[in-house]
Amino acid sequence: MHAVPAADLPAGMIYEPKWDGWRCLAFIQPGRIMLQSRHLRNLTPYFPDVTRLLRSLPPGVLDGELIVWDPARERTNFVALQRRVVAGHRLPAEAAARPAHYVVFDLLHDGVDDLTGLPLVERRARLEALLVGAPPQLQLCPQTLDPAKARAWMVEWQHAGVEGLVCKAPDGPYVSGGRSWTKVKTRNTTEAIVGGVTGTLSAPGSLLLGRYDASGRLRYVGITNPVPASHAAELGQALVRYIAQRRGGTIPHPWPVPLPAGWAGQLGERRPLVYVPVQPTVVVEVLVDAAFDEEAGRWRHRAGFVRVRADLSPYDVMRAAAF
Structure with missing residues (x-):
């Protein structure tokens, strides 16, 4: 059944x-x-x-x-x-x-x-x-x-x-x-930081979500279902491609590109995920369920996009556990 x-x-x-x-x-x-x-x-x-x-x-x-x-x-x-x-x-x-x-x-x-x-x-x-x-x-x-x-x-x-x-x-x-x-x-809403998107910045598909840990490192915590078209334009205006310079070269994004298949946490997923890294400045509210992998610090199932939280800074978001 x-x-x-x-x-x-x-x-x-x-x-x-x-x-x-x-x-x-x-x-x-x-x-x-x-x-x-x-x-x-x-x-x-x-x-x-x-x-x-x-x-x-x-x-x-x-x-x-x-x-x-x-x-x-x-x-x-x-x-x-x-x-x-x-x-x-x-x-x-x-x-x-x-x-x-x-x-x-x-x-x-x-x-x-x-x-x-x-x-x-x-x-x-x-x-x-x-x-x-x-x-x-x-x-x-x-x-x-x-x-x-x-x-x-x-x-x-x-x-x-x-x-x-x-x-x-x-x-x-x-x-x-x-x-x-x-x-x-059982589903609850919570906040996370957008660290990358599938698709393009102007037409984002799914959002790759992160949270900072106590050491200041942005940890990958999950991915959303495709963003509704009604919100894609708002997100496209807020997202900025990850480009950061330092003396001696470019600061790499904290997550590998493409994202390893094992990170996605989705059962049956076997291929790395191609995505566009973005500046981790946009906070979103998402709907998540109780299937949270505490050892990896990630949601196992895809989150549902709710809205952009322009009123929140990335440092207002709950900290990720360090592993």
Whole structure:
């Protein structure tokens, strides 16, 4: 099942936290466990700690989210999930140092019968019975029918890496590829400094965002979706190409050109990003979600442009952490 974006909570639904992890189906058979990603990738080799725990359950098919909890930051750690894929021979040490959790929210098969046609409330009741006494790393996903409680989760749990809510009909079946679930992301506005643009200065596309750290270095923190045409002219008038002279030569822009693919933080992005460096003097207000990579100091998802903040200096913007 897939969830489509919604602006607000629909009424009469079951509400569950939207975790910042990897969606994963778990196929449990006698002597064999398989973990499969939303894109049908086999994740089994990367999570031996989770597969070991799933062997304690009877045969069936579960749907849930793989997460890694960072006790030092008291939040989920998405980077630790990504490390599993590239750990190689270091995987056992990585799993021991940063164990994964499987947060389960649906039961699709009980080893005998296909349960996908049952209402969600019936599947949930069977799932709750299945996970009685399960180890802490196999977690039953919280859920509520109370919209007020769900909204409180959006506020209170975003610091822990919960991105928002997934809303599901209590009587709904589980339809593979279906899109009857909705997701509402927790989003907040904040300020950042424009350090570069895609496109041209007169017709900027996306904005590359930065913040100064305590040492005075401009740190890259993310990129926006394409700027609405109604704001492009205003930005084009305010942006100035980065040219700074000093004795002995030109002062380089603090970010490499093109921007390395790994900096962009977008899943699936494999190519460096060509952009135009600009003087870091323009402050913009942007809309961001809770998916913030604290280790890299960047937003993982693209920000939404809101407006130019001509009333703010770059030094009024929140400082970036130093790494």
